[in-house]
Amino acid sequence: MIRCRVQTVSFDLGAEAAALTAGRTDIGAVVTFTGLVRDVAMTLEHYPGMTERQMQSVADAAAARWPVLAGTLIHRYGDLAPGDPIVLVAVAASHRAAAFEAASFLIDWLKTRAPFWKHEAGNGWVAARAGDEAAAARWARP
Amino acid sequence: MTKLLYFAWVRERVGVAEEDVALPPGLATVADLLDWLAARSPGHAAALADRAAIRVGVDQHFAGTGASIAGASEIAIFPPVTGG
Numbered sequence: 001m002i003r004c005r006v007q008t009v010s011f012d013l014g015a016e017a018a019a020l021t022a023g024r025t026d027i028g029a030v031v032t033f034t035g036l037v038r039d040v041a042m043t044l045e046h047y048p049g050m051t052e053r054q055m056q057s058v059a060d061a062a063a064a065r066w067p068v069l070a071g072t073l074i075h076r077y078g079d080l081a082p083g084d085p086i087v088l089v090a091v092a093a094s095h096r097a098a099a100f101e102a103a104s105f106l107i108d109w110l111k112t113r114a115p116f117w118k119h120e121a122g123n124g125w126v127a128a129r130a131g132d133e134a135a136a137a138r139w140a141r142p
Numbered sequence: 143m144t145k146l147l148y149f150a151w152v153r154e155r156v157g158v159a160e161e162d163v164a165l166p167p168g169l170a171t172v173a174d175l176l177d178w179l180a181a182r183s184p185g186h187a188a189a190l191a192d193r194a195a196i197r198v199g200v201d202q203h204f205a206g207t208g209a210s211i212a213g214a215s216e217i218a219i220f221p222p223v224t225g226g
Contacts, residue, residue, distance in 0.1 A: 035226055043152055044225065050202040075225060087226050096151055107226060114219075115199065116225025117150035125151045128222035 002059035002071030002091070002106075006051050010077040011088055020070040021091040027069050027092045031099040033107050035087035037080045040120045044077040044086070047115035051075070058109045062091075064100040069093055073106060075114060105139050112136040143164075144211075146179075148189070149200055149220035152196070155189035165211070172198045173207040175217065 013034055023028050052094045055073055062068060074088040089106045093099040116124040143162045153159050168174050176198075180190040190196060198205050199218040211217060 046225070047147070047149055047199070047202075047220070050199050050218065053202050111226030112223065113204075114196050114225050115149070115220065115223050117221065118224045119150070125221065126224045132226075 002063055002068060002073060003090050004052065004055040004059055004073045006046065006048075006055070006075055006077065008076060010076070010085060011074050013085070013088065013090075016072050016074070016088060016090050020072060020090055024069070024092075026094065028094045029096040029099040030090065030092045031096070031103040032091075033087075033089040033103050034085050035069070037073070037082050037084045037086055039082055040123060041079070042126075043079050043119045044123065045117045046075075046077045050115050054114045055110065056112055058106060062102045062106050065105070067093055068098065068102050069108075071102070073110065073139040075116060077116065087104065108132075108135045108139060124130065144214060145216045147216065147218040152189045153222050155185055157183075157185045169212060170188065170212065171207065172200065172205050172209050172211060172217075175211050176207070176219075179219075195221055 013032060017030050017032055020030060055075065059073055068091055070092040072088065072090045076086050080086060089103050091099045091103040120126055144165050145160060145162055148156045157214055169178055175193045176193065180187045197220055199210055200209060200214045201216055
């Protein structure tokens with residue numbers, strides 16, 4: 001079960017990771033990824049409704065593909081300052097390979113499938129990067 | 143009526159975040175809708191000038207230009223996403 005949240009407030013990486021494993025002894029690996037605002041303040045806009053739907057769809061795809069025991073996806077929106085965390089991917093599994101791969105897949109798909117848009121102070125709307133599409137495409141199955 | 147939603151620079155160029163429109167019966171696909179919308183105002187035209195930079199969600203699912211809009215209640219138009 002991978003849970004998804006969209007929120008303006010920050011998150012606590014340690015607390016989120018601890019919540020995945022609380023009371024469990026079957027988890028052997030927790031992998032987390034945190035995305036941070038780099039250098040320039042920004043505002044994130046999103047599409048309420050579709051955002052939640054897309055995040056859960058990506059989470060369900062990961063859970064169907066890897067033996068994920070627990071997971072959390074958090075994406076923030078609103079005004080963010082340099083150094084602020086934007087996105088959290090946390091995945092728990094029995095073994096590290098599944099946790100690493102599922103976490104990598106989750107952030108790659110989230111970046112290309114969740115309807116968020118970054119607007120940088122002074123620079124305007126951030127353009128989509130071809131590298132993000134390529135990163136997401138490498139998870140396509142033949 | 144169909145609810146149209148605009149995000150990011152599409153919203154800025156159109157000038158509104160959303161609008162309720164009565165779509166003419168001849169519009170079958172996303173491409174038909176974009177062509178019709180582009181003629182609504184200079185703002186719509188500016189927003190939709192570069193179709194390669196336009197993404198569309200029909201009832202909150204990504205839809206290509208050939209996708210049907212029949213029966214859709216909410217159609218969103220926006221640039222490629224840049225979250226994460």
